[in-house]
Amino acid sequence: PAYVKPYVKRNKTDVADAEAICEAVTRPTMRFVPVKTAEQQAASMILRTREMLMKQRSQTANALRAHMAELGIIAGKGMASIAKLLVLLLDEKDNRIPGAARFALIQFAEQIELLTTRIEKLDREILVAVRQDPDARRLMSIPGVGPLIAATVRTSVSDARSFTTARDFAAWMGLTPRAQSSGGKERLGAISKRGNRQLRTLLIVGATSIIKLAKRGLKVPLWIRTMLQRRPVKVVSVALANKIARTIWALLVKGGIYQAPAAMLKS
Known part of the structure:
Protein backbone atom coordinates (compact mmCIF):
# COMPACT_ATOMS: atom_id res chain seq x y z
CA PRO A 1 0.00 0.00 0.00
CA ALA A 2 2.85 2.45 0.73
CA TYR A 3 4.14 2.02 -2.82
CA VAL A 4 0.69 2.60 -4.33
CA LYS A 5 0.04 5.84 -2.46
CA PRO A 6 2.23 8.08 -4.72
CA TYR A 7 0.07 7.12 -7.71
CA VAL A 8 -3.18 8.32 -6.11
CA LYS A 9 -4.33 11.53 -7.84
CA ARG A 10 -5.82 14.29 -5.73
CA ASN A 11 -8.69 13.11 -3.50
CA LYS A 12 -8.79 9.56 -2.19
CA THR A 13 -11.72 7.60 -3.63
CA ASP A 14 -12.28 3.96 -4.54
CA VAL A 15 -11.93 4.82 -8.22
CA ALA A 16 -8.69 6.73 -7.61
CA ASP A 17 -7.32 3.86 -5.49
CA ALA A 18 -8.15 1.29 -8.18
CA GLU A 19 -6.52 3.46 -10.84
CA ALA A 20 -3.42 3.89 -8.66
CA ILE A 21 -3.13 0.13 -8.11
CA CYS A 22 -3.39 -0.54 -11.85
CA GLU A 23 -0.74 2.10 -12.49
CA ALA A 24 1.60 0.79 -9.78
CA VAL A 25 1.58 -2.84 -10.99
CA THR A 26 2.78 -1.74 -14.43
CA ARG A 27 5.99 -0.21 -13.05
CA PRO A 28 9.07 -2.33 -13.91
CA THR A 29 10.69 -1.76 -10.51
CA MET A 30 7.58 -2.40 -8.40
CA ARG A 31 7.95 -4.90 -5.56
CA PHE A 32 5.36 -7.58 -4.93
CA VAL A 33 4.57 -9.71 -1.90
CA PRO A 34 4.72 -13.46 -2.63
CA VAL A 35 1.64 -15.46 -1.74
CA LYS A 36 2.19 -17.80 1.22
CA THR A 37 0.95 -21.35 1.32
CA GLN A 132 11.53 -32.29 9.47
CA ASP A 133 12.62 -29.38 7.25
CA PRO A 134 16.01 -29.93 5.54
CA ASP A 135 16.53 -26.22 4.85
CA ALA A 136 15.81 -25.33 8.47
CA ARG A 137 18.31 -27.94 9.65
CA ARG A 138 20.98 -26.41 7.40
CA LEU A 139 20.25 -22.95 8.76
CA MET A 140 20.86 -24.17 12.30
CA SER A 141 24.48 -24.89 11.37
CA ILE A 142 25.03 -21.11 11.50
CA PRO A 143 26.26 -19.90 14.92
CA GLY A 144 23.52 -17.95 16.63
CA VAL A 145 20.69 -19.58 14.65
CA GLY A 146 18.49 -21.93 16.65
CA PRO A 147 15.18 -23.69 15.95
CA LEU A 148 13.15 -20.53 16.57
CA ILE A 149 15.10 -18.40 14.07
CA ALA A 150 15.17 -21.20 11.50
CA ALA A 151 11.40 -21.69 11.80
CA THR A 152 10.77 -17.94 11.51
CA VAL A 153 12.93 -17.71 8.38
CA ARG A 154 11.13 -20.62 6.75
CA THR A 155 7.70 -19.10 7.41
CA SER A 156 8.67 -15.52 6.51
CA VAL A 157 10.79 -16.07 3.39
CA SER A 158 8.91 -17.83 0.61
CA ASP A 159 11.76 -17.65 -1.90
CA ALA A 160 15.18 -16.24 -1.01
CA ARG A 161 15.98 -15.94 -4.72
CA SER A 162 13.56 -13.04 -4.94
CA PHE A 163 16.36 -11.00 -3.31
CA THR A 164 19.13 -10.19 -5.77
CA THR A 165 21.90 -10.03 -3.18
CA ALA A 166 22.46 -10.88 0.47
CA ARG A 167 22.50 -7.15 1.26
CA ASP A 168 18.98 -6.82 -0.17
CA PHE A 169 17.90 -9.61 2.16
CA ALA A 170 19.44 -7.87 5.19
CA ALA A 171 17.92 -4.55 4.11
CA TRP A 172 14.49 -6.20 3.87
CA MET A 173 14.86 -7.14 7.54
CA GLY A 174 15.77 -3.56 8.48
CA LEU A 175 19.36 -4.40 9.47
CA THR A 176 21.03 -1.88 7.17
CA PRO A 177 21.55 1.85 7.83
CA ARG A 178 18.85 4.32 6.90
CA ALA A 179 20.09 6.52 4.07
CA GLN A 180 19.62 10.30 4.16
CA SER A 181 21.37 11.51 1.02
CA SER A 182 21.01 14.84 -0.77
CA GLY A 183 23.18 17.12 -2.86
CA GLY A 184 25.78 14.44 -3.43
CA LYS A 185 26.33 13.93 0.29
CA GLU A 186 25.53 10.52 1.75
CA ARG A 187 24.48 10.30 5.39
CA LEU A 188 23.97 6.88 6.94
CA GLY A 189 22.03 6.77 10.19
CA ALA A 190 20.80 3.97 12.45
CA ILE A 191 19.28 0.79 11.07
CA SER A 192 15.96 1.28 9.27
CA LYS A 193 14.04 -1.29 11.38
CA ARG A 194 11.87 -2.13 8.39
CA GLY A 195 10.53 -5.50 7.44
CA ASN A 196 9.90 -8.44 9.76
CA ARG A 197 10.31 -7.12 13.31
CA GLN A 198 10.09 -10.57 14.91
CA LEU A 199 12.86 -12.05 12.76
CA ARG A 200 15.08 -8.98 13.18
CA THR A 201 14.72 -9.14 16.96
CA LEU A 202 15.55 -12.84 17.04
CA LEU A 203 18.67 -12.34 14.93
CA ILE A 204 19.93 -9.56 17.20
CA VAL A 205 19.27 -11.72 20.28
CA GLY A 206 21.16 -14.60 18.67
CA ALA A 207 24.07 -12.31 17.81
CA THR A 208 24.13 -10.94 21.36
CA SER A 209 24.40 -14.47 22.75
CA ILE A 210 27.46 -15.11 20.57
CA ILE A 211 29.13 -11.93 21.77
CA LYS A 212 28.48 -12.90 25.40
CA LEU A 213 30.10 -16.27 24.76
CA ALA A 214 33.01 -14.57 22.98
CA LYS A 215 33.79 -12.65 26.16
CA ARG A 216 34.00 -16.02 27.93
CA GLY A 217 36.49 -17.46 25.46
CA LEU A 218 34.47 -18.55 22.42
CA LYS A 219 36.42 -18.25 19.16
CA VAL A 220 34.89 -15.60 16.91
CA PRO A 221 36.07 -13.89 13.70
CA LEU A 222 38.75 -11.24 14.04
CA TRP A 223 36.44 -8.44 12.85
CA ILE A 224 34.13 -9.04 15.83
CA ARG A 225 36.98 -8.91 18.35
CA THR A 226 38.34 -5.75 16.73
CA MET A 227 34.94 -4.07 16.59
CA LEU A 228 34.27 -4.83 20.25
CA GLN A 229 37.33 -2.81 21.17
CA ARG A 230 36.02 0.40 19.59
CA ARG A 231 32.22 0.16 19.39
CA PRO A 232 29.42 -0.53 21.91
CA VAL A 233 28.20 -4.10 22.31
CA LYS A 234 24.76 -3.34 20.89
CA VAL A 235 26.28 -1.92 17.71
CA VAL A 236 28.40 -5.04 17.29
CA SER A 237 25.33 -7.21 17.89
CA VAL A 238 23.46 -5.50 15.06
CA ALA A 239 26.48 -5.83 12.76
CA LEU A 240 26.73 -9.54 13.56
CA ALA A 241 22.97 -9.95 13.04
CA ASN A 242 23.42 -8.38 9.60
CA LYS A 243 26.19 -10.88 8.87
CA ILE A 244 24.01 -13.80 10.03
CA ALA A 245 21.17 -12.60 7.78
CA ARG A 246 23.49 -12.55 4.78
CA THR A 247 24.73 -16.04 5.63
CA ILE A 248 21.13 -17.27 5.83
CA TRP A 249 20.48 -15.90 2.34
CA ALA A 250 23.61 -17.61 0.99
CA LEU A 251 22.61 -21.00 2.40
CA LEU A 252 19.03 -20.72 1.12
CA VAL A 253 20.13 -19.71 -2.38
CA LYS A 254 23.36 -21.66 -2.85
CA GLY A 255 22.76 -24.63 -0.55
CA GLY A 256 25.27 -26.33 1.72
CA ILE A 257 25.92 -25.75 5.41
CA TYR A 258 27.84 -23.09 7.31
CA GLN A 259 31.62 -23.34 7.18
CA ALA A 260 33.62 -21.40 9.77
CA PRO A 261 36.27 -19.04 8.31
CA ALA A 262 39.72 -20.60 8.12
CA ALA A 263 41.28 -17.65 9.97
CA MET A 264 38.95 -18.20 12.92
CA LEU A 265 39.78 -21.91 13.06
CA LYS A 266 43.50 -21.14 13.24
CA SER A 267 43.15 -18.49 15.95
Missing part, protein backbone atom coordinates in the same frame (compact mmCIF):
# COMPACT_ATOMS: atom_id res chain seq x y z
CA ALA A 38 -1.53 -22.57 3.91
CA GLU A 39 1.29 -24.50 5.60
CA GLN A 40 3.41 -21.36 5.91
CA GLN A 41 0.49 -19.45 7.37
CA ALA A 42 -0.16 -22.23 9.89
CA ALA A 43 3.50 -22.30 10.96
CA SER A 44 3.45 -18.52 11.26
CA MET A 45 0.43 -18.73 13.56
CA ILE A 46 2.38 -20.97 15.93
CA LEU A 47 5.23 -18.44 16.07
CA ARG A 48 2.90 -15.49 16.61
CA THR A 49 1.04 -17.38 19.32
CA ARG A 50 4.32 -18.09 21.10
CA GLU A 51 5.33 -14.43 20.82
CA MET A 52 2.01 -13.32 22.35
CA LEU A 53 2.34 -15.78 25.24
CA MET A 54 5.90 -14.60 25.87
CA LYS A 55 4.66 -11.01 26.12
CA GLN A 56 1.89 -12.03 28.52
CA ARG A 57 4.36 -13.93 30.71
CA SER A 58 6.74 -10.95 30.80
CA GLN A 59 3.88 -8.63 31.69
CA THR A 60 2.72 -10.91 34.50
CA ALA A 61 6.27 -11.41 35.79
CA ASN A 62 6.88 -7.65 35.85
CA ALA A 63 3.65 -7.10 37.79
CA LEU A 64 4.66 -9.75 40.32
CA ARG A 65 8.14 -8.24 40.70
CA ALA A 66 6.69 -4.74 41.22
CA HIS A 67 4.19 -5.85 43.87
CA MET A 68 6.85 -7.81 45.74
CA ALA A 69 9.12 -4.76 45.65
CA GLU A 70 6.42 -2.77 47.44
CA LEU A 71 6.77 -5.27 50.28
CA GLY A 72 10.54 -4.81 50.37
CA ILE A 73 11.34 -8.03 48.47
CA ILE A 74 13.57 -7.08 45.55
CA ALA A 75 14.41 -9.36 42.63
CA GLY A 76 16.53 -8.85 39.53
CA LYS A 77 15.46 -9.12 35.91
CA GLY A 78 14.88 -12.42 34.19
CA MET A 79 12.77 -15.49 34.78
CA ALA A 80 15.46 -16.99 37.04
CA SER A 81 14.81 -14.21 39.56
CA ILE A 82 11.06 -14.74 39.21
CA ALA A 83 11.55 -18.39 40.19
CA LYS A 84 13.16 -17.23 43.45
CA LEU A 85 10.18 -14.97 44.11
CA LEU A 86 7.80 -17.85 43.58
CA VAL A 87 9.65 -19.88 46.21
CA LEU A 88 9.32 -17.02 48.73
CA LEU A 89 5.68 -16.55 47.80
CA LEU A 90 4.83 -20.18 48.54
CA ASP A 91 6.65 -20.07 51.88
CA GLU A 92 3.83 -19.34 54.33
CA LYS A 93 6.34 -18.87 57.17
CA ASP A 94 7.62 -15.66 55.55
CA ASN A 95 5.91 -12.90 57.54
CA ARG A 96 6.90 -10.15 55.11
CA ILE A 97 3.95 -11.01 52.85
CA PRO A 98 0.47 -10.34 54.33
CA GLY A 99 -2.18 -13.00 53.81
CA ALA A 100 -4.31 -10.92 51.44
CA ALA A 101 -1.27 -9.98 49.36
CA ARG A 102 -0.12 -13.61 49.23
CA PHE A 103 -3.53 -14.69 47.94
CA ALA A 104 -3.43 -12.07 45.17
CA LEU A 105 0.16 -12.72 44.16
CA ILE A 106 -0.36 -16.47 43.96
CA GLN A 107 -2.73 -15.77 41.06
CA PHE A 108 0.22 -14.21 39.22
CA ALA A 109 2.39 -17.21 40.07
CA GLU A 110 -0.18 -19.67 38.73
CA GLN A 111 -0.57 -17.62 35.56
CA ILE A 112 3.20 -17.60 34.99
CA GLU A 113 3.38 -21.38 35.42
CA LEU A 114 0.47 -21.88 33.02
CA LEU A 115 2.00 -19.63 30.38
CA THR A 116 5.39 -21.34 30.77
CA THR A 117 3.78 -24.73 30.18
CA ARG A 118 2.06 -23.50 27.03
CA ILE A 119 5.24 -21.88 25.71
CA GLU A 120 7.19 -25.10 26.25
CA LYS A 121 4.49 -27.02 24.37
CA LEU A 122 4.81 -24.64 21.42
CA ASP A 123 8.62 -24.89 21.56
CA ARG A 124 8.38 -28.67 21.20
CA GLU A 125 6.05 -28.29 18.21
CA ILE A 126 8.44 -25.83 16.57
CA LEU A 127 11.41 -28.14 17.17
CA VAL A 128 9.62 -31.08 15.57
CA ALA A 129 8.74 -29.00 12.50
CA VAL A 130 12.31 -27.73 12.14
CA ARG A 131 13.79 -31.22 12.32
Whole structure:
Protein backbone atom coordinates (compact mmCIF):
# COMPACT_ATOMS: atom_id res chain seq x y z
CA PRO A 1 0.00 0.00 0.00
CA ALA A 2 2.85 2.45 0.73
CA TYR A 3 4.14 2.02 -2.82
CA VAL A 4 0.69 2.60 -4.33
CA LYS A 5 0.04 5.84 -2.46
CA PRO A 6 2.23 8.08 -4.72
CA TYR A 7 0.07 7.12 -7.71
CA VAL A 8 -3.18 8.32 -6.11
CA LYS A 9 -4.33 11.53 -7.84
CA ARG A 10 -5.82 14.29 -5.73
CA ASN A 11 -8.69 13.11 -3.50
CA LYS A 12 -8.79 9.56 -2.19
CA THR A 13 -11.72 7.60 -3.63
CA ASP A 14 -12.28 3.96 -4.54
CA VAL A 15 -11.93 4.82 -8.22
CA ALA A 16 -8.69 6.73 -7.61
CA ASP A 17 -7.32 3.86 -5.49
CA ALA A 18 -8.15 1.29 -8.18
CA GLU A 19 -6.52 3.46 -10.84
CA ALA A 20 -3.42 3.89 -8.66
CA ILE A 21 -3.13 0.13 -8.11
CA CYS A 22 -3.39 -0.54 -11.85
CA GLU A 23 -0.74 2.10 -12.49
CA ALA A 24 1.60 0.79 -9.78
CA VAL A 25 1.58 -2.84 -10.99
CA THR A 26 2.78 -1.74 -14.43
CA ARG A 27 5.99 -0.21 -13.05
CA PRO A 28 9.07 -2.33 -13.91
CA THR A 29 10.69 -1.76 -10.51
CA MET A 30 7.58 -2.40 -8.40
CA ARG A 31 7.95 -4.90 -5.56
CA PHE A 32 5.36 -7.58 -4.93
CA VAL A 33 4.57 -9.71 -1.90
CA PRO A 34 4.72 -13.46 -2.63
CA VAL A 35 1.64 -15.46 -1.74
CA LYS A 36 2.19 -17.80 1.22
CA THR A 37 0.95 -21.35 1.32
CA ALA A 38 -1.53 -22.57 3.91
CA GLU A 39 1.29 -24.50 5.60
CA GLN A 40 3.41 -21.36 5.91
CA GLN A 41 0.49 -19.45 7.37
CA ALA A 42 -0.16 -22.23 9.89
CA ALA A 43 3.50 -22.30 10.96
CA SER A 44 3.45 -18.52 11.26
CA MET A 45 0.43 -18.73 13.56
CA ILE A 46 2.38 -20.97 15.93
CA LEU A 47 5.23 -18.44 16.07
CA ARG A 48 2.90 -15.49 16.61
CA THR A 49 1.04 -17.38 19.32
CA ARG A 50 4.32 -18.09 21.10
CA GLU A 51 5.33 -14.43 20.82
CA MET A 52 2.01 -13.32 22.35
CA LEU A 53 2.34 -15.78 25.24
CA MET A 54 5.90 -14.60 25.87
CA LYS A 55 4.66 -11.01 26.12
CA GLN A 56 1.89 -12.03 28.52
CA ARG A 57 4.36 -13.93 30.71
CA SER A 58 6.74 -10.95 30.80
CA GLN A 59 3.88 -8.63 31.69
CA THR A 60 2.72 -10.91 34.50
CA ALA A 61 6.27 -11.41 35.79
CA ASN A 62 6.88 -7.65 35.85
CA ALA A 63 3.65 -7.10 37.79
CA LEU A 64 4.66 -9.75 40.32
CA ARG A 65 8.14 -8.24 40.70
CA ALA A 66 6.69 -4.74 41.22
CA HIS A 67 4.19 -5.85 43.87
CA MET A 68 6.85 -7.81 45.74
CA ALA A 69 9.12 -4.76 45.65
CA GLU A 70 6.42 -2.77 47.44
CA LEU A 71 6.77 -5.27 50.28
CA GLY A 72 10.54 -4.81 50.37
CA ILE A 73 11.34 -8.03 48.47
CA ILE A 74 13.57 -7.08 45.55
CA ALA A 75 14.41 -9.36 42.63
CA GLY A 76 16.53 -8.85 39.53
CA LYS A 77 15.46 -9.12 35.91
CA GLY A 78 14.88 -12.42 34.19
CA MET A 79 12.77 -15.49 34.78
CA ALA A 80 15.46 -16.99 37.04
CA SER A 81 14.81 -14.21 39.56
CA ILE A 82 11.06 -14.74 39.21
CA ALA A 83 11.55 -18.39 40.19
CA LYS A 84 13.16 -17.23 43.45
CA LEU A 85 10.18 -14.97 44.11
CA LEU A 86 7.80 -17.85 43.58
CA VAL A 87 9.65 -19.88 46.21
CA LEU A 88 9.32 -17.02 48.73
CA LEU A 89 5.68 -16.55 47.80
CA LEU A 90 4.83 -20.18 48.54
CA ASP A 91 6.65 -20.07 51.88
CA GLU A 92 3.83 -19.34 54.33
CA LYS A 93 6.34 -18.87 57.17
CA ASP A 94 7.62 -15.66 55.55
CA ASN A 95 5.91 -12.90 57.54
CA ARG A 96 6.90 -10.15 55.11
CA ILE A 97 3.95 -11.01 52.85
CA PRO A 98 0.47 -10.34 54.33
CA GLY A 99 -2.18 -13.00 53.81
CA ALA A 100 -4.31 -10.92 51.44
CA ALA A 101 -1.27 -9.98 49.36
CA ARG A 102 -0.12 -13.61 49.23
CA PHE A 103 -3.53 -14.69 47.94
CA ALA A 104 -3.43 -12.07 45.17
CA LEU A 105 0.16 -12.72 44.16
CA ILE A 106 -0.36 -16.47 43.96
CA GLN A 107 -2.73 -15.77 41.06
CA PHE A 108 0.22 -14.21 39.22
CA ALA A 109 2.39 -17.21 40.07
CA GLU A 110 -0.18 -19.67 38.73
CA GLN A 111 -0.57 -17.62 35.56
CA ILE A 112 3.20 -17.60 34.99
CA GLU A 113 3.38 -21.38 35.42
CA LEU A 114 0.47 -21.88 33.02
CA LEU A 115 2.00 -19.63 30.38
CA THR A 116 5.39 -21.34 30.77
CA THR A 117 3.78 -24.73 30.18
CA ARG A 118 2.06 -23.50 27.03
CA ILE A 119 5.24 -21.88 25.71
CA GLU A 120 7.19 -25.10 26.25
CA LYS A 121 4.49 -27.02 24.37
CA LEU A 122 4.81 -24.64 21.42
CA ASP A 123 8.62 -24.89 21.56
CA ARG A 124 8.38 -28.67 21.20
CA GLU A 125 6.05 -28.29 18.21
CA ILE A 126 8.44 -25.83 16.57
CA LEU A 127 11.41 -28.14 17.17
CA VAL A 128 9.62 -31.08 15.57
CA ALA A 129 8.74 -29.00 12.50
CA VAL A 130 12.31 -27.73 12.14
CA ARG A 131 13.79 -31.22 12.32
CA GLN A 132 11.53 -32.29 9.47
CA ASP A 133 12.62 -29.38 7.25
CA PRO A 134 16.01 -29.93 5.54
CA ASP A 135 16.53 -26.22 4.85
CA ALA A 136 15.81 -25.33 8.47
CA ARG A 137 18.31 -27.94 9.65
CA ARG A 138 20.98 -26.41 7.40
CA LEU A 139 20.25 -22.95 8.76
CA MET A 140 20.86 -24.17 12.30
CA SER A 141 24.48 -24.89 11.37
CA ILE A 142 25.03 -21.11 11.50
CA PRO A 143 26.26 -19.90 14.92
CA GLY A 144 23.52 -17.95 16.63
CA VAL A 145 20.69 -19.58 14.65
CA GLY A 146 18.49 -21.93 16.65
CA PRO A 147 15.18 -23.69 15.95
CA LEU A 148 13.15 -20.53 16.57
CA ILE A 149 15.10 -18.40 14.07
CA ALA A 150 15.17 -21.20 11.50
CA ALA A 151 11.40 -21.69 11.80
CA THR A 152 10.77 -17.94 11.51
CA VAL A 153 12.93 -17.71 8.38
CA ARG A 154 11.13 -20.62 6.75
CA THR A 155 7.70 -19.10 7.41
CA SER A 156 8.67 -15.52 6.51
CA VAL A 157 10.79 -16.07 3.39
CA SER A 158 8.91 -17.83 0.61
CA ASP A 159 11.76 -17.65 -1.90
CA ALA A 160 15.18 -16.24 -1.01
CA ARG A 161 15.98 -15.94 -4.72
CA SER A 162 13.56 -13.04 -4.94
CA PHE A 163 16.36 -11.00 -3.31
CA THR A 164 19.13 -10.19 -5.77
CA THR A 165 21.90 -10.03 -3.18
CA ALA A 166 22.46 -10.88 0.47
CA ARG A 167 22.50 -7.15 1.26
CA ASP A 168 18.98 -6.82 -0.17
CA PHE A 169 17.90 -9.61 2.16
CA ALA A 170 19.44 -7.87 5.19
CA ALA A 171 17.92 -4.55 4.11
CA TRP A 172 14.49 -6.20 3.87
CA MET A 173 14.86 -7.14 7.54
CA GLY A 174 15.77 -3.56 8.48
CA LEU A 175 19.36 -4.40 9.47
CA THR A 176 21.03 -1.88 7.17
CA PRO A 177 21.55 1.85 7.83
CA ARG A 178 18.85 4.32 6.90
CA ALA A 179 20.09 6.52 4.07
CA GLN A 180 19.62 10.30 4.16
CA SER A 181 21.37 11.51 1.02
CA SER A 182 21.01 14.84 -0.77
CA GLY A 183 23.18 17.12 -2.86
CA GLY A 184 25.78 14.44 -3.43
CA LYS A 185 26.33 13.93 0.29
CA GLU A 186 25.53 10.52 1.75
CA ARG A 187 24.48 10.30 5.39
CA LEU A 188 23.97 6.88 6.94
CA GLY A 189 22.03 6.77 10.19
CA ALA A 190 20.80 3.97 12.45
CA ILE A 191 19.28 0.79 11.07
CA SER A 192 15.96 1.28 9.27
CA LYS A 193 14.04 -1.29 11.38
CA ARG A 194 11.87 -2.13 8.39
CA GLY A 195 10.53 -5.50 7.44
CA ASN A 196 9.90 -8.44 9.76
CA ARG A 197 10.31 -7.12 13.31
CA GLN A 198 10.09 -10.57 14.91
CA LEU A 199 12.86 -12.05 12.76
CA ARG A 200 15.08 -8.98 13.18
CA THR A 201 14.72 -9.14 16.96
CA LEU A 202 15.55 -12.84 17.04
CA LEU A 203 18.67 -12.34 14.93
CA ILE A 204 19.93 -9.56 17.20
CA VAL A 205 19.27 -11.72 20.28
CA GLY A 206 21.16 -14.60 18.67
CA ALA A 207 24.07 -12.31 17.81
CA THR A 208 24.13 -10.94 21.36
CA SER A 209 24.40 -14.47 22.75
CA ILE A 210 27.46 -15.11 20.57
CA ILE A 211 29.13 -11.93 21.77
CA LYS A 212 28.48 -12.90 25.40
CA LEU A 213 30.10 -16.27 24.76
CA ALA A 214 33.01 -14.57 22.98
CA LYS A 215 33.79 -12.65 26.16
CA ARG A 216 34.00 -16.02 27.93
CA GLY A 217 36.49 -17.46 25.46
CA LEU A 218 34.47 -18.55 22.42
CA LYS A 219 36.42 -18.25 19.16
CA VAL A 220 34.89 -15.60 16.91
CA PRO A 221 36.07 -13.89 13.70
CA LEU A 222 38.75 -11.24 14.04
CA TRP A 223 36.44 -8.44 12.85
CA ILE A 224 34.13 -9.04 15.83
CA ARG A 225 36.98 -8.91 18.35
CA THR A 226 38.34 -5.75 16.73
CA MET A 227 34.94 -4.07 16.59
CA LEU A 228 34.27 -4.83 20.25
CA GLN A 229 37.33 -2.81 21.17
CA ARG A 230 36.02 0.40 19.59
CA ARG A 231 32.22 0.16 19.39
CA PRO A 232 29.42 -0.53 21.91
CA VAL A 233 28.20 -4.10 22.31
CA LYS A 234 24.76 -3.34 20.89
CA VAL A 235 26.28 -1.92 17.71
CA VAL A 236 28.40 -5.04 17.29
CA SER A 237 25.33 -7.21 17.89
CA VAL A 238 23.46 -5.50 15.06
CA ALA A 239 26.48 -5.83 12.76
CA LEU A 240 26.73 -9.54 13.56
CA ALA A 241 22.97 -9.95 13.04
CA ASN A 242 23.42 -8.38 9.60
CA LYS A 243 26.19 -10.88 8.87
CA ILE A 244 24.01 -13.80 10.03
CA ALA A 245 21.17 -12.60 7.78
CA ARG A 246 23.49 -12.55 4.78
CA THR A 247 24.73 -16.04 5.63
CA ILE A 248 21.13 -17.27 5.83
CA TRP A 249 20.48 -15.90 2.34
CA ALA A 250 23.61 -17.61 0.99
CA LEU A 251 22.61 -21.00 2.40
CA LEU A 252 19.03 -20.72 1.12
CA VAL A 253 20.13 -19.71 -2.38
CA LYS A 254 23.36 -21.66 -2.85
CA GLY A 255 22.76 -24.63 -0.55
CA GLY A 256 25.27 -26.33 1.72
CA ILE A 257 25.92 -25.75 5.41
CA TYR A 258 27.84 -23.09 7.31
CA GLN A 259 31.62 -23.34 7.18
CA ALA A 260 33.62 -21.40 9.77
CA PRO A 261 36.27 -19.04 8.31
CA ALA A 262 39.72 -20.60 8.12
CA ALA A 263 41.28 -17.65 9.97
CA MET A 264 38.95 -18.20 12.92
CA LEU A 265 39.78 -21.91 13.06
CA LYS A 266 43.50 -21.14 13.24
CA SER A 267 43.15 -18.49 15.95
